[in-house]
């Protein structure tokens with residue numbers, strides 16, 4: 329095992345609906361090392377997104393600890409956690425989640441606003457990220473002028489623009505056709521292989537999972553290692 | 558703190574119609590506020606600016622009754638009187654009786670007038686000289702000149718109503734006021750001329766509205782006014798002598814409860830406007846749940862998203878408010894219904910502060926919602 333990037337230790341996440349309690353995660357342990365590409369699979373409603381959200385500091389566990397490079401995220405205030413996210417995590421969603429009123433480039437520039445970079449450097453950095461995902465020529469277009477595959481590329485560009493240590497992708501190919509899905513997977517693999525980018529990806533697609541180093545299966549709140557390549 | 562400024566602009570543009578309506582509603586509300594305020598402030602400032610070394614003698618019956626001209630000599634004879642000047646309301650018609658052509662017209666004696674009011678107005682020396690030497694000349698205030706497009710050298714005709722006969726008057730000067738107590742909406746001519754023409758036409762004559770007295774020392778005011786009034790007590794022309802502030806307050810008191818009424822109206826308008834702006838901000842917040850979730854995901858913290866939401870509502874309101882006060886600014890110094898309207902810098906500050914408060918009140922709830930919004934819920938499913 330390599331050096332741990334983040335670790336979930338005995339994590340519980342409970343949703344309460346009235347008096348009813350839904351234990352989504354119970355005593356869950358999960359570690360991801362630097363440079364790994366991990367796929368997370370499991371039936372719908374099993375808590376895959378919940379794990380991703382907790383690892384990325386979008387949600388907090390009810391019990392247990394989350395550490396990132398040894399730092400306990402539970403010690404951070406909401407504001408500090410946001411700053412931590414800005415520096416360390418890039419998110420990719422199934423629904424792309426681009427901001428419709430901004431062009432591709434301005435979408436990518438958004439997280440760069442939270443860095444010390446000046447206006448010019450932000451622009452250059454955003455354009456570079458768009459080049460990396462192969463969509464530099466569409467930088468002035470709005471999300472509604474693009475196909476799903478293109479939108480997802482822009483959202484990947486936005487996620488990698490600040491060069492985060494961790495990339496979290498929640499079913500990034502879920503809304504795409506086979507061809508576009510393959511292209512997005514190629515892109516993620518390339519980022520992992522060429523830049524050593526740590527990636528955790530939730531997917532329902534076994535072919536997609538095959539591209540990862542490690543596939544974890546989540547069932548009834550328990551994680552099982554399914555395969556390692 | 559860095560803001561996604563471009564996003565802010567994109568929002569304002571995307572919802573331009575909604576933004577514009579909100580801006581206009583704040584504009585209108587603050588313009589109404591400024592409009593009402595300029596009368597109230599105008600009354601206050603003209604009273605504050607009223608000279609304390611001046612008295613006014615008027616008829617005890619009413620401000621609009623006349624006194625015999627000969628009384629002037631008795632007044633001037635008091636040793637506390639530094640100088641005095643009579644004013645007579647000519648009234649009359651210029652062109653027609655529409656509000657555009659209604660402004661003050663008074664007859665006086667130019668030399669006396671200068672002795673008493675020389676400090677309160679600016680008029681070029683040649684104008685003073687020409688006015689005093691030629692009986693058929695007059696001077697007009699800057700506002701009248703602007704409104705009627707009067708030029709120096711022009712001759713205008715006033716048709717008498719209280720005093721009879723037509724007066725042809727050559728304008729020899731345009732004066733500016735140096736104080737808030739003296740308006741720029743008046744014409745001054747020779748009393749001798751209007752008196753003579755009226756007499757020839759069988760109209761009233763040898764009558765005067767008021768005397769203004771310049772005191773040698775302001776502390777002599779109360780005793781002198783008592784003495785003047787006592788001297789005329791038994792006559793058929795009883796007088797009432799007031800200090801300038803009391804004299805001016807007769808005009809403002811004609812407004813009765815209007816200032817209070819104005820304050821109530823102004824407040825109601827502002828509250829109605831708050832409903833409009835708050836509604837806009839709620840609509841915006843509702844449209845942007847996912848977007849706030851995205852911003853937070855990217856690392857924009859709770860304070861930032863709160864400020865971001867607030868800034869938008871503040872911008873709309875403050876811009877609308879600033880335009881609103883700017884719209885009433887040109888009314889500053891205009892005399893309307895016996896009051897010199899005032900739009901001092903403090904009204905700007907008040908107007909913009911109220912607009913800012915509208916922005917704050919209407920943006921605060923959506924801003925708190927944005928701050929507290931759970932990211933997971935916001936970005937969960939496709940919109």
Ligand SMILES: Nc1ncnc2c1ncn2[C@@H]1O[C@H](COP(=O)(O)OP(=O)(O)OP(=O)(O)O)[C@@H](O)[C@H]1O
Nearest residue numbers: 343344350352370371372373374375376377378379
């Ligand atoms: N805010 C919430 N309130 C109540 N229950 C919730 C809430 N968020 C998630 N859940 C429940 O928690 C469980 C896990 O949700 P999660 O989104 O992590 O599942 P998932 O494995 O990502 O599913 P999918 O494959 O459908 O995306 C589900 O049963 C879901 O209904």
Ligand SMILES: [Mg+2]
Nearest residue numbers: 376377378498
């Ligand atoms: Mg999910």
